[in-house]
Amino acid sequence: GENVEQHPSTLSVQEGDSAVIKCTYSDSASNYFPWYKQELGKGPQLIIDIRSNVGEKKDQRIAVTLNKTAKHFSLHITETQPEDSAVYFCAARPHDMRFGAGTRLTVKP
Amino acid sequence: NAGVTQTPKFQVLKTGQSMTLQCAQDMNHEYMSWYRQDPGMGLRLIHYSVGAGITDQGEVPNGYNVSRSTTEDFPLRLLSAAPSQTSVYFCASSYSGADTQYFGPGTRLTVL
Numbered sequence: 592g593e594n595v596e597q598h599p600s601t602l603s604v605q606e607g608d609s610a611v612i613k614c615t616y617s618d619s620a621s622n623y624f625p626w627y628k629q630e631l632g633k634g635p636q637l638i639i640d641i642r643s644n645v646g647e648k649k650d651q652r653i654a655v656t657l658n659k660t661a662k663h664f665s666l667h668i669t670e671t672q673p674e675d676s677a678v679y680f681c682a683a684r685p686h687d688m689r690f691g692a693g694t695r696l697t698v699k700p
Numbered sequence: 701n702a703g704v705t706q707t708p709k710f711q712v713l714k715t716g717q718s719m720t721l722q723c724a725q726d727m728n729h730e731y732m733s734w735y736r737q738d739p740g741m742g743l744r745l746i747h748y749s750v751g752a753g754i755t756d757q758g759e760v761p762n763g764y765n766v767s768r769s770t771t772e773d774f775p776l777r778l779l780s781a782a783p784s785q786t787s788v789y790f791c792a793s794s795y796s797g798a799d800t801q802y803f804g805p806g807t808r809l810t811v812l
Contacts, residue, residue, distance in 0.1 A: 592759065595742075597742075600740075622798070623798045625800070625801070627803075633805060633806075634704075634790050634792075634803030634804055634805050634806050635743070635790070635803050636803065637800050637801065637802075640800065642798075680742055680743065682743075684797065684798060686797075687733075687745050687748055687756075687758055687759075687797065688733070688745060688797070688801070689745070689759070690735075690742040690743040690744070691742055692740055692741055692742040693740075693742050
């Protein structure tokens with residue numbers, strides 16, 4: 592089955608800096624790659640997603656890039672703010688959704 | 701819209717007890733799924749359903765049963781709870797398996 596690896600497991604940045612989280616996947620049939628943000632005590636919330644026919648997608652300070660040949664995709668957050676502090680999950684879907692283990696992002700004021 | 705609702709929010713069981721975690725959505729979504737979240741392991745898919753009357757196993761289905769008699773509801777049953785099932789359980793729904801999934805607030809289950 593699909594195996595999704597996510598790095599780093601923790602990331603600490605200064606406010607205003609950029610943050611990058613990377614994921615790799617194993618199943619070449621995966622065609623949908625969402626990113627979720629989870630705040631303490633809440634369920635995950637979709638922040639951006641990308642499909643296999645697109646290489647990059649942006650939404651204000653958030654962008655995702657996909658390299659299908661190398662089977663990896665990345666989340667980029669620019670101009671980080673303290674409210675960006677949360678756990679971020681990547682996922683890949685061949686037939687059902689498989690999640691990475693998560694990255695705890697801390698943005699220091 | 702209430703979105704995806706889950707009950708209860710917290711539950712403590714003794715080993716061997718049974719219970720049902722409830723999940724409901726009011727967005728007319730066809731696709732619903734159950735995940736468990738354990739520290740350092742992300743979310744793992746337990747069971748999913750692509751529509752009423754249709755269910756399928758995910759990555760970690762053992763010890764859990766599901767049914768989908770209506771579009772709105774997707775209950776998760778633990779027939780004989782074990783300490784290994786201590787976890788936070790999330791229900792999610794979407795129009796299809798490849799669309800935005802909306803997650804419920806979760807149920808924190810402890811099995812003693």
